[in-house]
Amino acid sequence: MAVTNYGDYDAWQRHALITIDDGTYHVDMHALTETIEIDIGERDLDVINLLNLGQIPKHGNIGLTTVTFEGYAKEAGTSDASGSAATGVFDIFAYKPTRYLTGGTDTDLGEAQEIPITNHVARYRVAILWTNDGAATAGDSAVTSGTTYFGKRFVIADCFCVGYKESFTDGVLKYTLTFKGTAFDASGNARIEMQSVDATATALSALGNYTPGAADPF
Amino acid sequence: MAIVKNNHDGTLSFKDDDKKIHELKPGEEVECNYKRSMDPRLEIIIKKKRGGKDGSD
Numbered sequence: 012m013a014v015t016n017y018g019d020y021d022a023w024q025r026h027a028l029i030t031i032d033d034g035t036y037h038v039d040m041h042a043l044t045e046t047i048e049i050d051i052g053e054r055d056l057d058v059i060n061l062l063n064l065g066q067i068p069k070h071g072n073i074g075l076t077t078v079t080f081e082g083y084a085k086e087a088g089t090s091d092a093s094g095s096a097a098t099g100v101f102d103i104f105a106y107k108p109t110r111y112l113t114g115g116t117d118t119d120l121g122e123a124q125e126i127p128i129t130n131h132v133a134r135y136r137v138a139i140l141w142t143n144d145g146a147a148t149a150g151d152s153a154v155t156s157g158t159t160y161f162g163k164r165f166v167i168a169d170c171f172c173v174g175y176k177e178s179f180t181d182g183v184l185k186y187t188l189t190f191k192g193t194a195f196d197a198s199g200n201a202r203i204e205m206q207s208v209d210a211t212a213t214a215l216s217a218l219g220n221y222t223p224g225a226a227d228p229f
Numbered sequence: 230m231a232i233v234k235n236n237h238d239g240t241l242s243f244k245d246d247d248k249k250i251h252e253l254k255p256g257e258e259v260e261c262n263y264k265r266s267m268d269p270r271l272e273i274i275i276k277k278k279r280g281g282k283d284g285s286d
Contacts, residue, residue: 146237149267155239217268219244227248
């Protein structure tokens with residue numbers, strides 16, 4: 012792996028890029044985030060024991076995938092327009108990025124921020140990119156082709172922001188933001204993709220524009 | 230319709246809205262449906278509609 016100021020010699024370390032997209036608005040969360048946890052749903056597997064002491068594996072379906080971010084935000088949401096770095100993430104949980112509701116009207120989020128909880132449930136695409144290509148600035152960025160740059164990206168589409176917790180137990184205000192989603196849509200199309208590129212003549216493509224519910228949301 | 234230009238000094242690619250993958254050399258432009266990317270190295274130039282009565286090209 013190329014020598015960069017990130018120190019990514021034999022493993023991805025220390026830095027990552029995160030982008031949350033609802034098809035209209037998108038925010039980059041990496042400047043707030045300390046930890047990322049990706050828990051891809053398990054394939055259910057059971058055993059049927061036979062009287063001859065043989066065993067049959069009994070296959071079930073794949074479970075929900077959970078992505079959890081822990082981070083530190085000074086604001087409630089993100090007040091800037093599309094494409095900006097997130098300054099807070101409660102808007103993602105309460106409604107959708109950089110938006111809030113005023114008297115039931117969908118409005119850009121300005122200052123001061125007042126973000127009420129709503130029953131809106133937005134479908135999100137969460138893209139997390141590890142790369143030593145310093146020019147990539149977002150989770151859905153491309154990785155330059157050539158012998159220098161590597162990249163690995165996890166994408167989950169049509170997932171939902173199901174959890175927002177805040178704790179102030181260590182003397183610092185920390186949030187935990189949780190997304191959950193299925194592995195497939197109703198037609199059986201994949202909602203999860205893992206991508207990578209290995210310093211070859213081919214670049215890792217920037218993701219396409221996200222359309223919630225699209226057959227190929229990557 | 231939009232034009233995507235690679236402003237970077239290396240080869241970049243992106244997935245168009247019709248899911249076709251375009252690979253662009255430095256400075257290269259391609260016409261496509263891709264309307265929005267957060268990657269500043271890929272400049273998106275939305276083509277303005279020209280004169281037809283119905284607003285079509």
